[in-house]
Amino acid sequence: MLNYYRWYFIVGCGALLLIILNWAYLAFAVRRKTEQLRKKVEENREYERENRKITERIEALEKAKSIGIISAMVAHELKQPLGAINNYSEAILRQLKRGKKPAEEILTEALSEIKSESQRASEIVEFVRNIGRKEPRQRKRFNLESAVEHTIELMKRLGRLNSKCTLTGAENLFVYADPLNVDLVLMNLLKNAEEAVRNQQNAEIKVEIKNAGADALVIIEDNGPDMTDDQFASLRNLGQSSKKDGLGLGLAIVRELLEANGGSLKLVRIPSGGLRCIASLPIALEDKDGPG
Numbered sequence: 001m002l003n004y005y006r007w008y009f010i011v012g013c014g015a016l017l018l019i020i021l022n023w024a025y026l027a028f029a030v031r032r033k034t035e036q037l038r039k040k041v042e043e044n045r046e047y048e049r050e051n052r053k054i055t056e057r058i059e060a061l062e063k064a065k066s067i068g069i070i071s072a073m074v075a076h077e078l079k080q081p082l083g084a085i086n087n088y089s090e091a092i093l094r095q096l097k098r099g100k101k102p103a104e105e106i107l108t109e110a111l112s113e114i115k116s117e118s119q120r121a122s123e124i125v126e127f128v129r130n131i132g133r134k135e136p137r138q139r140k141r142f143n144l145e146s147a148v149e150h151t152i153e154l155m156k157r158l159g160r161l162n163s164k165c166t167l168t169g170a171e172n173l174f175v176y177a178d179p180l181n182v183d184l185v186l187m188n189l190l191k192n193a194e195e196a197v198r199n200q201q202n203a204e205i206k207v208e209i210k211n212a213g214a215d216a217l218v219i220i221e222d223n224g225p226d227m228t229d230d231q232f233a234s235l236r237n238l239g240q241s242s243k244k245d246g247l248g249l250g251l252a253i254v255r256e257l258l259e260a261n262g263g264s265l266k267l268v269r270i271p272s273g274g275l276r277c278i279a280s281l282p283i284a285l286e287d288k289d290g291p292g
Helices: 002-097 104-133 144-157 179-197 229-234 250-260
Strands: 140-143 164-169 174-177 204-212 215-222 264-269 275-282
Touching (some): 144 215, 174 275
Antiparallel strands (some): 140 174, 215 275
């Protein structure tokens, strides 16, 4: 019987052996896979811990960067009002040291300007504090042409705008924005234009106000030198400046201020040399306190 059934027995034993080997292989594969999954889970946990650490470091760096930018903005923007206060104070002191009593009209004008610029410096500090607190800006309806004229005249009186500067375009155009923000935008753009044409023959800065439907445009164009591609590209990058002692914050501040007031900034390189800056602001509707 054994001889008769030996092949069945051999086949049965072989099948049983294959089943045992398969079970052993599966058990080994499951253990190996389980170990791999355990290691993978541990690696993922380690990655998560590292990611949390990296995120915390990035947040700390971003916070430090924001503090640095705000500090630089204060230093950058306070130069003009403090410079004006210093100029008027020195002029009065020089006359007093010479034994001359300033005329009442001149003294009144100088003290009025000192008071005005002190208020402006205070507003700048408050404005930067509001950025840190992310509070909304105070916007209102005002005459854009008057604001541009005032800024040009102020910068001329302070000796910060010595090149030929012409103002043309729409009259009695009212915009809805924060007047201080607009003043800072105009001062930055005019200062940049003045620096660009400083060593140019027939230096000229053209300022034009345009009505563009829902927006008012202030176009400031200079006939400065040609700009390389790298120089023009650097104007778009925060913290980069084409000037030796520049902070790289001027145009970044301008963009921030315009966007905060519903506007924008566009830069165009002029083929013959120079730069055209187009600042847009929302037009205020008639007899209303806002654009809508």
